Amino acid sequence: MPTLDEKINEHFPGRVVRKDLTAKVKGNAVVPTYVLEYLLGQYCATDDEASIEKGVENVRKIINRHYVHREEAELVKSTIRDKGNYRIIDRITVALNDRRDVHEASFTNLGLRKVVISDDWVRKFPKLLTGGVWCLIDMAYFPSDERDATPWLIEKVKPIQLSNFDFEQYKQQRARFTTEEWAGFLMQSIGFNPEHFGQRNKLLQLTRLIPFCERNYNLIELGPKGTGKSHIFSEFSPHGMLISGGEVTAAKLFVNNSTGQIGLVGYWDSVAFDEFAGPDKRIPKGLVDIMKNYMANQSFSRGRESMGAEASMSFIGNTKRSVAYMLKHSDLFEQLPPAYYDTAFLDRLHSYLPGWEVEIIRGEMFTQGFGFVVDYLAEVLRYMRTLDYSDAYNAYFKLDDTITTRDKVAIQKTFSGLMKVLYPHQSCTKEEVKELLEFAIESRRRVKLQLMKMDETFREREVRFAYKDLETGKRVEVFTLEELQYNLVRQMSEEEEETTTAEDQAAPGKAPSAPEPEEQHIVIKENQKGISYQRLFAPYLKGATEIHLIDPYLRKFHQVKNLMEFCEMLYRIKPVGDEIRLKVFTNAESGEKQEADSLLIQVQTHLQGTGIDMDYEIEPQGTQHARSIETDTGWKILLDRGLDIFQRYDYKDAFNLANALQEERMCKGFEVTYVRV
Template sequence: MTSDEEKQTDQKALLEKLEEYLPGRFVRKDLTARIKEGANVPTYVLEFLLGQYANGSDPVTIERGVENVKKTLANNYVRQDEAEKVKSKIRENGSYTVIDTVTVKLNEKLDRYEASFSNLNLEGVPVDEQYPKQYERLLIGGIWSIVRLSYDHESEDHFVIDSLTPVQVPSIDMQEIKDARQHFTTDEWLDLLLRTIGMEPDQFDKRVKLLLIARLIPFVENNYNLVELGPRGTGKSHVYKELSPNTILVSGGQTTVANLFYNMARHEVGLVGMWDVVAFDEVAGINFKDQDGIQIMKDYMASGSFVRGRTEVQASAGMVFVGNINQSVDVLLRTSNLFEPFPPEMGTDTAFLDRIHAYLPGWEIPKYKPAFFTKGYGLITDYMAEVMRELRKTGYGDVIEEYFTLGAQLNQRDTIAVRKTVSGMIKLLFPDGKFTKDELEEVLQFALEMRRRVKEQLKKIGGMEFYDVNFSYIDRESGEEKFVTVPEQGSATLIPSGTEKPGYVYTIQYDDSGRLSLFKLESQQMPGKGKLEKAGVGYNRGTREGMDTAMRRLESHYADIDQRIMPKKHNYVVQISNLNGNGISEHMALATYISLISISVGRSTLDSMVVLGDMTVGGSIDKITNLADTLQVAKDSGAKSVLLPSSAMSQMSEVPADLFGAFTWVTYQTVEEAAFKAFGLG
């Protein structure tokens, strides 16, 4: 049997299971694409209609149902360019049914609720108070609805709402899902979930499948905070816009505390109180009009509550942040961090970033192409949305305890994050709560990786406070401890392995923005009269003076190093580059001195070495501040050996043991000793 025949056999077997255990709850997913053209409505709206007219697998029933859905959309879906035509129909016919996004507001002056229709371009339509009471989301953001409108010639308002039915499943029986799940293998259920969100599982490996499903965790887990950054065209925002009427995608970036959290003037809870998931599209553009917006967001992300005035508000909406990374992950890891696309007030706020439970590596998900979209059968999207909403009422965060304990380097926030990710994945993959130890271990490893990715970037941004990133778990039965890494940490480092060219020197110093950065110095030598040209330093006076100090030291002490150097018979060019950003440092005298000697004698420094410390005009050695953080930058940059002043050894008690063991240590007491030892001499 060929691979194509095997796939057809597997899909036929899955269809038979769907027909037996979930009858009427599934549709053929390519039908959505067939009827979506010309109707710019979310997938869950189309599949709500397909669920009424075209569920099942009988070809005749499907085709008849598709025609009914097309007819319904053609007759009732309101296109913006046909709004006046539809209004005319309502007036001339007396009544008419429309499908549109409806938002309800309270008109305090008239003491009544009024509806606005998005595509129909109709506002101020009186609506019975039963609807906003029964469907609160009409008040925040609006919801797709099927509405019967009539026309009253004698009333000032004219348009009247006879009936309003939001597009959502009225109720579900969770036992149906639990019973059905037992008849599917884990791989079959995973494939069913992927087809439910429109993806063809045969196009992806297991890793990508899990990443795609992880996008759904905020749908099933209360107060779950997720970040996904990656290339364009990978469907990052798709599920938050198309998959469920219980989520809202905030586009455009700018928002207010009143809109998102609480309107004090109206005493109304904002988006977080009305939706299960609030997703922000294009994180780079997020902007709060209110100064306290980010602080309130931090409070909410940590506890699920916030205080406005005298009111404390509890809510369960998850916060999702999606956006684009415009360069390769390797480059981003070498020059910045994986939160770099966030606006500065968020991307450098470690307290905010520490509240993120998982960072989904969007760069691992391939860009969408036609073959990725399934033609197979999946659950009706709206039905799945309500199943996920019901799953929010249960929790599986404690299931780890039966088989595993978490390692010592996970703090309280790490533990909460891992438990929430485990709980969410268990709900999605095992809604009946039945799974094996091996299946739980796979989910646990995934959860640890997603949180460690957050912690690794916090370490880059916040230093030693977030040093504990070696996440692990312990098997209770065997006592074996297993460590979980993140794949991208194996990326190429800034300091290459092996021997560099003469004149190349690396040093770590604070730049003029106050950030610890890795600097690379490159020197050239040519015949001349002792002139030093400084490149890459701009007009920074302190840096230039430090480099001049190095040149004068070379002129006065070269004979102590090698009499053949003769600096007055050569000209030099020294270029300095900040490999972590754009800033420059004033503490470049010692590194420049070693770089000049290196190019003069044709010797390279020790393999993968960083030079720490600086010298004064008089040749004294400056004290190193914040040694532990400096060494962490050295390790992250790929350094294998460190040249540092002997006085710094008194600070070694501050350096964690595994960081201490990461380097070969070379110490010096004088400027000339530093030069000799940098080349492995003396």
């Protein structure tokens, strides 16, 4: 079977680039990723190493020769003067000088202002009038004796963006990838190694693409610092605008009533507000009122005239408190400025992306594989804004009748966006549709639950965020992950407190009887926290003197580290002076047996003298055993993932709480069944 990179290059030749090349050519140049990848796509869209090296060198020369560094602006001006004309790469913004009746350009890095630009270029590229566009610009120098004349002339402008693409071909090629391969392809396209992300984490990252492919989509993401919230909106597409600081005027965003010039929402597909959170920020109330109308009706007023636009809005910011604290004492919107802490405004949000689930970006998360040239994927997403996939679930599922129209629209827009991103060819299984629908419902439920906490009027009408399976007739209610996690942790904590109280009140020398464990089946969701071996297994292992652990995958370092932590849990629950015999059964291929042996012997050695007597057997790979834990007290615990229930975390960071506390690690999705035998 070809590797993913080989398959990518086979089906999208000339449309992909190796993602680590961007960092190689960028150097200290403060230039967006899509600008660099536009150039890399011209010279390095291949998997041939020799061609790549030659292409990288060409791009470096272009950046060094034509990209304008601010500190070298005067040198570039002098070069233009000496040569008479010269090509540069810079970001230009155009404004109309109504006194002179001309359009004038300003250069971000070159520092030139009020350079006359032909009306023809402005008509051809109207985005030049809003916020600035990175371009290849042919500059000329012609000194003049005329008063107020400038010697700088703009001869040619070429915005750095793809000119055309074939969407039908894109869909046909998508069909050649499995869902897992395609999700990995997209993750590599935005710069990440898919091996470091579970399915839910991939969905969280790819949800950030929805504003680029879904018209008038309103997204909010609040979470801790360092999770890459603004990366997609600032680096990914020439059709998106990131507003730093989260503060903007109504004239700039919607329309300048004095000039009649339309604002950012009229020119950009996506307008994102960075650093949106902050209770101390002062926001004009009038701006919020205009935004509420626009987010609900896709229109805004210019005097008596109503105008429409299609720009999606994204609001990204940082939270300071833990999720559990916010759920208990306030709400998940507590960090917003007072003007935006408005239920009418928040009700317009289609999705709340839980930023606290997104891991802080680490170096090993970046990919060295191939992904779409950013500009190509940006054009694909832009084209799909004209499509509507919101009813693609109707063949299998029906939303609950209690869901309000606004909630339903929000769910459908999120679902439609994810369908466009993952299944643009609209070929997917019932289970794949179910996954996206549940994620979309959860994203809107998160918004609605906070509104119900903030304003009792939202509680007057019962809303069940559920759907009906048309095949089975079963009704399924969808909960947010933090609801499940918080309730589970709280329940476990209460049980532990009850046990402690009973022990404290017991007569001296007489231990209380702990609650009997019961047969049950539990499901842990991906990204859920608050889970540990102690909480999952301890009640069922207490009192056992012999335990058999069957896990075919105990051969790599992180897998055997899990085993050691399992032994640590046994040590904590074992009465002083007693011993537990632990027999471990695992599998390994011939080439892996030596490494597995070495690691398991180390565990065995370090357990000597602790009262945990561990022995192990390594059977050949392919010897099938269901993962389980069985005790001599009559309990059997069936584990669909074995001990490997935690996602990757930075175990090299000595100050990372996840190293010491399993409860602070994000889980993979798994199920556990407890039965008596």
